[in-house]
Amino acid sequence: MNEKRRTLLKTIGGSTAIATLAGCVTTDDSDDGSSGDGSGDDGSGDDGSSQPTDGAGEATLWVDLLDAEDEDVDGYIADFEEETGHVINKEAPGGELDEQLDTSIPAGDGPDSWIWAHDWVGRFAVREQPPFLYDAADDLDVDLDVYTGAAQEAVQFDGGVYGLPFASETVTLFYNEDMVDEPPETFDEMVEIMEEFHDPAAGEYGLSYPVTDPYFTSGFLQAYGGDLYDEANLEVGVDSDEVKQGLGALETLFDYVPSDPSYESQIVVFADGLAPFAINGPWELGNLNEEVDNLGVTTLPTVDGNNPRTYSGIQMFYFSSMLADADQERIDAITDFAEWHTTSEEVARNNADRHGYIPVLESVVEDSDLSDDVQAFAQQVDHGVPMPTHPDMDSVWVPVEEALSRVFNGDQDGDAALDQAAEEIREQL
Structure with missing residues (x-):
């Protein structure tokens, strides 16, 4: 897939800001969620306005989304933090996501997770010097059977589980x-x-x-x-x-x-x-x-x-190799958030209604109340094929x-x- 797609989408204006998910606790920071210097852009973490409770952890998530998508992620994080005591510092990569990962992970200051389509799993999973992904199979409580078959396959490579899926997409x-x-x-x-x-x-x-x-x-x-x-x-x-x-x-x-x-x-x-x-x-x-x-x-x-x-992509939370040397509280913070987000029927339905995300949570996929637009995309996904994850596809x-x-x-x-x-x-x- 064209790796610049999401950046291009942001440069042509993106969605206008709209209200966050009903019932979400919104953050005080109401800007567009961007932070070119890589600092937390949701008002939590770095500025001390939000700290994990006893026994909870703090982790960093990189996102590069359209404005309306970004706003809803702020709302999801706020709800999750209130429920669990964990803190998720949402940041913008400050440039092309793959280029920033190539720079930050070897330097030891990369994110704990990032959002992108599944087509990077193969080439990142086989990268050894330095490793880019973390196999979280032993840290997850979720049964992958709650996701569609294609989504389950997308987040795994050679026996490892390198992220969790939350939506599929195609044209x-x-x-x-x-x-x-x-x-x-x-x-x-x-x-x-x-x-x-x-x-x-x-x-x-x-x-x-x-x-x-x-x-x-x-x-x-x-x-x-x-x-x-x-x-x-x-x-x-x-x-x-x-x-x-x-x-x-x-x-x-x-x-x-x-x-x-x-x-x-x-x-x-x-x-x-x-x-x-x-x-x-x-x-x-x-x-x-x-x-x-x-x-x-x-x-x-x-x-x-x-x-x-058509090629279809599975949007997922990647688990970064930054977690390999992290304490358990930090690992729990990001894996718990990924599980919370990807298994929430409310989140999946909201994303489908507001952003056209094609659900990969089986209980929602089987829901006949999805909009006609989302159902049309879901039918096209059925006609298509997942993007290959093998590293050869990069060529x-x-x-x-x-x-x-x-x-x-x-x-x-x-x-x-x-x-x-x-x-x-x-x-x-």
């Missing part, structure tokens, strides 16, 4: 109900509607879609059964006939998006009512519901009868993104671009 189809009477069920139907609205000379387009990002385009690339990376067999599939066929479908969509494929340029045209469709993730639900009067969400249309196989993202850029810009044909990408990937492995 699917948004549509403007004022422009589209019925969402398309097939790719051809979608093309027909895009053709009706596409008029670049007037600043109008058929689609908003960051088409050179492999995470966003994985569904179409893998629609015919090919895998960018076959984790079961540890094989690169970028140059397979099936992926090349998928790129053929994706190239059709190239004709209907703005000339700048970057995330910011794409999302704004849909938010401004200048495109009938957008392909994006649940993190944009709050923003788009504010910008688009009648927003619809549905699964991606079938391509020659095939459901696009796949950039060559595929560069290949898509060359095709989008007309510098290379699709088959040749994928052949070149596959060769580059295999040379790195």
Whole structure:
């Protein structure tokens, strides 16, 4: 997945601040939750305003979320602290999360936990000098069976449990109900509607879609059964006939998006009512519901009868190697908070209602009261595949993104671009 995605989302404005979860005890600090110097941004811990009670511990959590998500985490932490006496110091990483981890953990001043999708588990779990993750299997009380099967798998690697899951995410189809009477069920139907609205000379387009990002385009690339990376067999599939066929479908969509494929340029045209469709993730639900009067969400249309196989990510609390030498109270503080957060039905439902988070807590997944939007994303998750966690996957993202850029810009044909990408990937492995 594009590791800069969440930072990009924050730079384009994010969700406006809204009230925290009903019943939560909010903190005194009502800013946006950011702290460029890495100091606690929720008013606890470093400034002495909150200290753990006897027998409780204090731990640090790094988050890089949209404003509304960040506010709710403040509320969850406040509730947890009041119930348990533990203290969780929530901080912003102060830059790109992976880069800050690369600097802080070797220096011994990294966080005890951070929030990110599961695709880092494999490469961080095998890193030994220094280790990045902590196996908390012996410190957890929760039975992993309370989570969906995909979520259970996502937080484990080679027998270790390196975090706890709280949501899944993927991309699917948004549509403007004022422009589209019925969402398309097939790719051809979608093309027909895009053709009706596409008029670049007037600043109008058929689609908003960051088409050179492999995470966003994985569904179409893998629609015919090919895998960018076959984790079961540890094989690169970028140059397979099936992926090349998928790129053929994706190239059709190239004709209907703005000339700048970057995330910011794409999302704004849909938010401004200048495109009938957008392909994006649940993190944009709050923003788009504010910008688009009648927003619809549905699964991606079938391509020659095939459901696009989008990559899905499992959002999780990672357990940092900073815990390896920590006292038990500190370990308990962060593992207890992760358990409290990820097993709370109230938290899961609130995150689904307010942020479009797709629940991974089984008791909530089975709840038919989830909104239509969240159910649409959940259905797309069912059609898709989890992002591979094997460290080899790190070598796949950039060559595929560069290949898509060359095709989008007309510098290379699709088959040749994928052949070149596959060769580059295999040379790195």
